[in-house]
Amino acid sequence: MKNIIKTILLSAVVLGMSSCTEEKVIDLKPINNILSPDAFTTPTLISTYMNGVYNAAAIGQYNAAPTSPNGGRGYVWGAAYVEQGEARGEDVVNMATFYELTYRGTYDPTTANNVYYWVDGYRLINRCNLMIEGTNEAVAKGIITKAIGDNYIGQSKFLRAITHLELLTYFARPYHYTPGATHPGIPYRTVGVNTFEEIESESAKPRNTVADCYDKILADLNDAEALITSGSSTAFASRPIGRASKWAAIAFKTRLYLQKRDWPNVLVEGAKLNGAFALTADPYAPFQNTTGTNASNSESIFSIQHSATANPGVNAALASILKDRALVCISPIIWRDPQWLADDKRREDGKFIYTASSIKYTNKYTDVTNRTDAAPIIRYAEVVLNMAEAQARQSNLPAALTLLNSVRNRSLANPTTQAYTAASFTTDAAMVAAILKERRIEFLQEGRRWTDIHRLQGDPIAAVATSGIPAKMANAAPTAAAFVLGNTYVIATPIAAIPAADRRFLWPIPQLEMNTNPGLGQNPDW
Numbered sequence: 329m330k331n332i333i334k335t336i337l338l339s340a341v342v343l344g345m346s347s348c349t350e351e352k353v354i355d356l357k358p359i360n361n362i363l364s365p366d367a368f369t370t371p372t373l374i375s376t377y378m379n380g381v382y383n384a385a386a387i388g389q390y391n392a393a394p395t396s397p398n399g400g401r402g403y404v405w406g407a408a409y410v411e412q413g414e415a416r417g418e419d420v421v422n423m424a425t426f427y428e429l430t431y432r433g434t435y436d437p438t439t440a441n442n443v444y445y446w447v448d449g450y451r452l453i454n455r456c457n458l459m460i461e462g463t464n465e466a467v468a469k470g471i472i473t474k475a476i477g478d479n480y481i482g483q484s485k486f487l488r489a490i491t492h493l494e495l496l497t498y499f500a501r502p503y504h505y506t507p508g509a510t511h512p513g514i515p516y517r518t519v520g521v522n523t524f525e526e527i528e529s530e531s532a533k534p535r536n537t538v539a540d541c542y543d544k545i546l547a548d549l550n551d552a553e554a555l556i557t558s559g560s561s562t563a564f565a566s567r568p569i570g571r572a573s574k575w576a577a578i579a580f581k582t583r584l585y586l587q588k589r590d591w592p593n594v595l596v597e598g599a600k601l602n603g604a605f606a607l608t609a610d611p612y613a614p615f616q617n618t619t620g621t622n623a624s625n626s627e628s629i630f631s632i633q634h635s636a637t638a639n640p641g642v643n644a645a646l647a648s649i650l651k652d653r654a655l656v657c658i659s660p661i662i663w664r665d666p667q668w669l670a671d672d673k674r675r676e677d678g679k680f681i682y683t684a685s686s687i688k689y690t691n692k693y694t695d696v697t698n699r700t701d702a703a704p705i706i707r708y709a710e711v712v713l714n715m716a717e718a719q720a721r722q723s724n725l726p727a728a729l730t731l732l733n734s735v736r737n738r739s740l741a742n743p744t745t746q747a748y749t750a751a752s753f754t755t756d757a758a759m760v761a762a763i764l765k766e767r768r769i770e771f772l773q774e775g776r777r778w779t780d781i782h783r784l785q786g787d788p789i790a791a792v793a794t795s796g797i798p799a800k801m802a803n804a805a806p807t808a809a810a811f812v813l814g815n816t817y818v819i820a821t822p823i824a825a826i827p828a829a830d831r832r833f834l835w836p837i838p839q840l841e842m843n844t845n846p847g848l849g850q851n852p853d854w
Contacts, residue, residue: 408644
């Protein structure tokens, strides 16, 4: 922990009705400066600190202290969330050396890509904890009202919860790996560290079990739902898509329960969003970046927003990596899948798809100049497909079919003849398989693939169970012929699958963390 405890220096410039926040993170070894108590002495400074928490979620720090506000690479909820979540799976192809270590599984305890997922994840968690503690003190002193304070605390608990959940999918085995999920998870940190004493006590804490982590995540999400102010209106235009809301906490609970295989509660939580959100008629609408926010749609629930002055830069921004620099393309493994119909709107070149040298890339992120595209953390389409899967897992096939078609049909050239019908799936397994395939198509290049690979390990439905990490195409292997549908093309996957029992299925705990807290215990065989 000593290596990841940072001092936060915030400055705000207010220009008319708008404001911007610059956050600089300084590595201090040993700690020789702590967070100023002045940060929670006025309502404006408290609001500024909350902005800094979101900035930490969007930008992060990579490898060394940033030399500019854009020095980070989008860890843990900005661009890195999308890029790492895709590069661990088989539905993209790494076209250079940028994500090769993640893509090929050749990382180690010192590899920056995985080290900074952990470092920036816990840095964000610490900021959330400091925000909670500082806000509680400010409320006690009468600096802000309890209602305002509760809203800040709810947002901080939301970010704390989802960050622990995200880290679990990379550094711990899935929930059902052991009966009762008693296997090692990660440390669940709820203390804001900014003193020597807290550094010593927190750095020595062991891992929580996965079950304990899930319980704490759920408690934080429930608190977030109760405390956050926004989330009681059905007016799309009033939604704070770039800020945590009651809706976002509910949506993440459907994700958590899906990973836990608690199908009834997926449906309980999903039903709370009925009427508050709606799938857009045009499947591309959540990605239309006309204002730099991707926010004017009925489907986006929570996204990490970027601006021209606050983004992960040319070395990480979504449009830079996935389009402009063409570093990660769509894999022919999913592009040529026969269940992805040839005339599906999500194949449309110039809209969903960007083609360079006959290779297909995503066009979900388009602002290559100012890099303002938001990272789509959770959309209503995911909630709908979560509910569809929960229905299918409980043999409610008609309900599952309706939900699945609601997402898929909007992308079909002719839903009247191409939509799935009751005759399409006669078993739970067939329906679940179709829903999972739809997830791969719908959320392609949104960072969702790894979580599904992770949670489907040893699934009770053998036909959809994953075992380890799937085999992949070689780096920069696709040719123009690979993307021409209807021709004969053999997909080679020389990057061998990684077995579930292999140490590489999990990322190793960073060496810098092990140096400080050896009692934490490294992941097996690293």
